Amino acid sequence: MKRPSSLVSESVLIEKLTQRDQQAFQWLYDQYSPALYGVVLRIVRDDEQAADLLQDIFVKIWKNLDAYDASKGRLFTWMLNIARNSAIDSLRARKTQPSAAIRTDEENVHIVDRQYNTEQPNPEFIGVQEVVNQLRPERKQLIDLVYFSGYTHEEAAEKLNLPLGTVKTRIRAALQELKQLFK
C-alpha cells in the first residue's frame, strides 16, 4: 500500500504544528484533507455541508493539537476520529430536527452514493479500490455502518437483523482482512 509520501517525520511535524507554523499546517491540510473530506462526505452525503464540516474539523484540529497524545495513537487516526465524530454528530443533530423527514430512505441514498463514488474515483487509489472490493460484501457493509455511520454494535445488529455475537465476529474478521490487504 502506498501512503502519502512523508516530507517530514511525524514528530517534527507535530512539533512545528504546536508552534503554530503555517507551513506545517499547509502540509497537514494538503496531506490529509482529501481523506478527511472523503470520510465526511461519505457520512453526511452533502457537498456543501461536508465542506463546512471540513473547515470546522481543521479548526478543531488546530485548536486541540495540545490535546493530541502521541503515546495513545497515531496522528492521522486522531484526526480521522475528530472528523468522523464531528460528521456523525452533525448528522445526528440534523436527524433530530423535524426537517429530517425530507431524507429519502437509506437505500436510495446508498445508490446515489455509489453512483457518486463511481463518477469521481480518486485516481491515486484505483488499484487499491479493487483490492478493497475483495472484502466480503457483508464485512464491508459492517465496516461502513460502524465506521462511517457511527452505528454501535447493537444498532448494527438490529439494522442487519443479525445476532450481536455475529456482528462482533464479523467486524473483527473484516478488520483483520483489511489489515492483510494493506500489508
Next chain:
Amino acid sequence: MNITEYIASGILESYVMGAVSDQERREVECLSSIYPEIRQEIDQLAEALENYALLHSVEPPASVKDKLLKELEFGQPKEVEHEPIIRELPTNGPTYRVTWIVAASMGLLLLLFSFYLLSELRTNQKTLAATRTANDALQLEMRQIRDNQSRTEQTLALLRQPGLRTIELRGNEKAPQGDMIVFWNTQTHQVAVDVRSLPNLPADKQYQLWSMVDGKPVDAGVFDATNGTELLQRLNRTVARADAFAVTVEKRGGSPIPTTSTLLALSPVNA
C-alpha cells in the same frame, strides 16, 4: 493476563472503530501502554482503517483551505497561560484576615484536642496503675488462700488417719483460760496440739508437753502459745504409750524433767 487471548477477543477492533464504551476505551488504552504487543496490534488496525479512509479520499473545494488560512492564527503559540501572574498580595484585605483567623482557629482546635488527648492518657494511666495494684493484692490473697487450703488439707489428712485420739486439756488455776487439744495417733505415735488460748510466754520460754507413762513424765516435745498460720502444731517427738498428758512451762528448747511448779494442765487418756 493472556495477551494473545485479549488481542483475539475482538476488543481492539471495536476500539479502533470507536465502538466501545468509555470504560472499555480506558481499559484498552491502559493495557496498550503496558503491553507493546497490544499497542502494535492497535497501530496496525488503525493503519488499516487509515488506509481504508484514504480510499474514500475526495479533493475538497479549494475555498475551504483559503478560509482556513484566513481564519486560523499562525505564529508563536499564545503563552498567556505560562506567563507568571504578578499580583500584589492584599496585606490587610478581608481575605487575608479570614485566612489568618481560620488558620489560628485550626491551630487552637488542634491544641485543645492535644490537651484533651493528654488528659485522657493520664486518666488511663492512673486507672491502669490502680488496676495493677488491685490485681497484685488479689494475687497475693489468692496465694494465701491456696496455702491455707493446702495446709487445711494436710491437717485434715492427718486427722483422718485411723487410730487418732483426741485429748482435751483444760488449764488449772494458773492458767484458767489455757485450753488446748492434743491429737495423738496411737498407730503412728505422732502428736500434735491445737492451742486454743494459752497465755503468751517470754521469748526464752516455751510450753512443753509431757506424756505420763506408768506415772513418769516423758518428754513429748515443745510448742508455742499459738498455732501460728498452721491449724495444728506437730511435735517432733513420738509418743508410743501414754496414760495422761501434761503441759508445763519450760525454758526454750524444753527440759528433760518437768518443772512441776509450772504445771498448767493435766488430762488422763481415757483408755
